[in-house]
Amino acid sequence: MTAAGAPTIDLAAAKARLLALARLAGFSACGVASVELPEDERHLIEWLEAGFHGRMDYMRRHGSMRSRPHELVSGTVRVISVRMDYWPADARDAEATLADPERGYVSRYALGRDYHKIMRRTLAQLAATLAAELGPFGHRVCVDSAPVLEKALARDAGLGWIGKHTNLLARDAGSLFFLGEILTDLPLPVDAPASAHCGSCAACITVCPTQAIVAPYRLDARRCISYLTIENDGPIPEEFRAALGNRIYGCDDCQLVCPWNKYARAATHPDFKVRHRLDGQTLANLFGWSEAEWNARMRGSAIYRIGYEGWSRNIAVALGNAPSTEEVRRALQSRANDASPLVREHVAWALSRHASAPPERIVAPRAG
Numbered sequence: 001m002t003a004a005g006a007p008t009i010d011l012a013a014a015k016a017r018l019l020a021l022a023r024l025a026g027f028s029a030c031g032v033a034s035v036e037l038p039e040d041e042r043h044l045i046e047w048l049e050a051g052f053h054g055r056m057d058y059m060r061r062h063g064s065m066r067s068r069p070h071e072l073v074s075g076t077v078r079v080i081s082v083r084m085d086y087w088p089a090d091a092r093d094a095e096a097t098l099a100d101p102e103r104g105y106v107s108r109y110a111l112g113r114d115y116h117k118i119m120r121r122t123l124a125q126l127a128a129t130l131a132a133e134l135g136p137f138g139h140r141v142c143v144d145s146a147p148v149l150e151k152a153l154a155r156d157a158g159l160g161w162i163g164k165h166t167n168l169l170a171r172d173a174g175s176l177f178f179l180g181e182i183l184t185d186l187p188l189p190v191d192a193p194a195s196a197h198c199g200s201c202a203a204c205i206t207v208c209p210t211q212a213i214v215a216p217y218r219l220d221a222r223r224c225i226s227y228l229t230i231e232n233d234g235p236i237p238e239e240f241r242a243a244l245g246n247r248i249y250g251c252d253d254c255q256l257v258c259p260w261n262k263y264a265r266a267a268t269h270p271d272f273k274v275r276h277r278l279d280g281q282t283l284a285n286l287f288g289w290s291e292a293e294w295n296a297r298m299r300g301s302a303i304y305r306i307g308y309e310g311w312s313r314n315i316a317v318a319l320g321n322a323p324s325t326e327e328v329r330r331a332l333q334s335r336a337n338d339a340s341p342l343v344r345e346h347v348a349w350a351l352s353r354h355a356s357a358p359p360e361r362i363v364a365p366r367a368g
């Protein structure tokens with residue numbers, strides 16, 4: 001990929017410059033890994049063979065490219081890995097929202113603008129600045145959607161370890177950050193992989209509402225609320241509906257309980273600030289948004305991907321789990337004849353829960 005006859009680059013100096021530029025760009029950590037991931041490749045194959053990816057066919061589609069970045073972009077010899085913190089410090093307390101069954105809980109990462117665009121733009125600028133200083137080099141920017149094992153690469157780049165909940169976490173930052181990469185043909189000096197610090201802790205495994213972490217480091221995505229509410233475009237299997245509680249988009253429980261997240265850092269990027277008061281609106285209010293309102297409010301958010309139908313399906317389930325108030329029942333009844341058969345079926349399920357609600361779930365309207 002490098003032009004023949006190009007001047008040789010001082011790779012140690014180039015790496016020092018990269019790290020400085022990454023900080024200036026707003027990344028909280030940056031490191032460099034090689035492209036060999038034989039152990040992770042083995043785990044990926046086992047995970048796929050177990051069917052844990054459910055209907056995420058894209059996890060299979062690219063074959064060994066996912067664990068071999070040089071097969072995805074030929075000439076790649078290193079992966080530059082970055083972290084960007086997303087925890088919105090202005091958000092309502094996560095545990096308080098989870099404990100209030102009349103409000104919807106939206107995963108912390110989706111309260112602001114869509115991270116894909118923010119990260120990709122910032123990474124592309126970082127690569128361009130570096131190329132302007134060093135001369136052109138081969139590269140491709142990736143964030144989430146590219147078929148690469150981002151967590152394994154970040155671990156090898158020294159950015160953290162893969163915890164038992166399967167997210168990457170770091171001693172100085174917890175796990176509430178996104179990952180992104182630049183695949184490159186520059187043979188930059190590599191970092192040492194980060195060491196692991198889960199020890200005998202298993203808090204994430206115990207707390208998971210759907211027992212999706214079937215063994216340490218092994219996640220059955222088909223059981224994970226993040227998959228059920230985001231990736232899954234069909235009905236939510238009945239066996240998981242009660243366990244969803246009031247989680248209407250994604251789930252953070254395994255991360256919120258992790259002791260290392262007391263070191264989580266607040267997002268510095270202004271686009272991660274909470275939008276449309278998504279950190280604690282009542283379910284009845286959210287369910288009342290028309291499709292046009294939803295489109296206008298959700299454009300630019302990661303939530304936009306699941307569409308109004310998926311969003312309504314999720315809220316219907318949460319309303320089925322909410323206390324049997326007049327407001328909750330009225331919200332459900334208002335969409336009992338929804339145009340979408342998917343939404344109608346989830347509303348019918350929710351209403352049936354209220355019809356058979358034990359007396360303690362039937363709640364008088366709140367005063368005021």
Ligand code: B12
Pocket residue numbers: 039040041043044047056059107108109143144145146147148149150151152162165166167168169175176177178179180216217218219221224226227231249250251252254
């Ligand atoms: C598919 C996917 C999902 C799926 C499956 C998750 C998963 N664990 O694979 C679902 C939809 C469930 C999901 C959920 C979430 N995701 Co997601 N997801 C991805 C994606 C696209 C691919 C992940 C992947 O490669 N999975 C393949 C399997 C095999 O990997 P694995 O389960 O992590 O297993 C590894 C290890 O645990 C180990 N291993 C596996 N089995 C075994 C067995 C033993 C014995 C041992 C020792 C090791 C071991 O090896 C494997 C390979 O390294 C990445 C982006 C990317 N391109 O990498 C984002 C990504 C992982 N997601 C991300 C986020 C933020 C989330 C959520 C937090 C969102 C939310 N709040 O709802 C949740 C977290 C749920 C959880 N507990 O993991 C971030 C994670 C950032 C971080 N700090 O780690 C990523 C990196 C996106 C990004 N660019 O920032 N996600």
Ligand code: SF4
Pocket residue numbers: 165207208209210211212213219223224225226250251252253254255
């Ligand atoms: S995100 Fe939620 S459902 Fe998924 S593994 Fe973590 S705690 Fe379990």
Ligand code: SF4
Pocket residue numbers: 163164165169197198199201202203204205254257258259260
């Ligand atoms: S909760 Fe405990 S076991 Fe799970 S990732 Fe955090 S430290 Fe590791």
